[in-house]
Amino acid sequence: MLVLDRLGKVYPNGVNALERFSAYVRLGEIVAIIGGSGCGKSTLLRAIAGLDRATSGTVTLDDISIAAPHAKIGIIFQEPRLLPWLSVADNIGFGLSELPADIRREKIARALDRVGLADKANAWPRELSGGQAQRVAIARALVPQPEVLLLDEPFSALDAFTRRDLQDHLLDLWADTRPTLVLVTHDVDEAMVLADRVLVMRPRPGRLFEEIKVNLARPRDRNSPLFDNFKRRVLTALDRSLDRSLADADPKTTEGEAMWW
């Protein structure tokens, strides 16, 4: 179980990005975190990933305190972030360097097959479309079989058609090993399609505003009245969460700190 206990983050420039955020995510659960820009959702995800340290509070996964990137936690970013000098296959195998070559090769081949890019094994990342590249990124994150997979607006840079395709694909891949998914998004539809629970955040300082359970069987019909009903609840919560602080909206302040060196 992933436990977030009173997480807080104040950036050196004084921006209070996250305040007393507490939540838990059960193994195999899919949780979407949604909120307006500047509500600290990316900050939160980076703290869970161990990429940025929270200034207060703790992240624990199965009673292990997370303060740095951990083998059990994988992350997918908004951009694919493939290494341009590695082939698609080597990108997928990037996190498997400790394994013997033959096991590694086999895992890569299975992952390539699973994301439908077997014919692209030897292609360079630049030869892929945006959707294909993001699928490689998903494969790269899933291949080491993390217990928790974090997704930071993973499909927001894609066109609507590819986005839907990849949402379904992600669910399909999730069903293989059922890792915990924590998904940050600003797309209500995406949250509704994927999540068991939606956490709505409120900006400045970033705080948990409302939690909505989505009791809908999967696969979910995007056009069903029930789906719409849940969607309206999330939208209403979002509206209320933004009500107070629309005036002082400023661009994202959730970018990380300086380079690690």
Added chain:
Amino acid sequence: MAMTVELPALERTDAIAANPASSGRLRRWARPALGLLLPVCIALAWEIIVWLGLSNGRLMPPPTKLFATIADLARSGELTRHIVATLGRVAAGFGLGVVAGTLLGAISGYWGLARRLLDPTVQALRAIPSIAWIPLFILWLGIFETSKIVLIAAGVFFPVYLGVMGAILSVDRKIVEVGRTFRLSGPAMIRRILLPAVLPAYVVALRVGLGLGWMFVVAAEFMGASEGLGYLLIDGQQLGKPAQILAAIVIFAILGKATDWLIEIGTAPLLRWQDAFGGKSGAA
């Protein structure tokens, strides 16, 4: 779904690329040939002018005279001796400059404190025209090989230093983060993320450095050498042999281009992934 939509498009571009292969070969030879047209015409014209007696060609010898001079030098073994001397100096100076530039550039790029300490001094030194060091180098290191090699190394050092430091500083933070999420150790981060990311800029820095190395070897050989292509230049000037000067210049051009090409083909396999590189070598 997305794949089936994209595949035909890919095939189409392949077909376009494959189709004009025959005319592509023509274009590959036609373009450099076009570049040769002007110098060949000028050389021919000059040859004819001298042959017609419109000029005696003493100060500007015609191409046949030039080639005869090169052939003479080659036959006597003199040419090899001079080329070996110059190549040796460039190699030693380039090697020294590259090692120092890479090391200090990497330290400055990787480590902020070192950059703040080191970089202002290096930048200040860079502002001094390197030729200005010659008298001092001769006083310090003598007139023989050491001062020459150090001068060349000083010329090579700066572009390599700047290239390495700049390349490290501009490595994409987002890619470094990927390394962090996979918990790469310091050395693994350098080997698997930083080195490959820095390589394209490093190759450019090496090529610029090599160009400067060739420039400075001439300056170095001007300051008193008994062999080397630069010596041929000075010797040709003092004894009034313009054909020998031109011969040395032509050989400089050939060697400079050849060594640059060696770097290019030596590193090409490492840079195959790069968009721009493929495009450039295809067009050249």
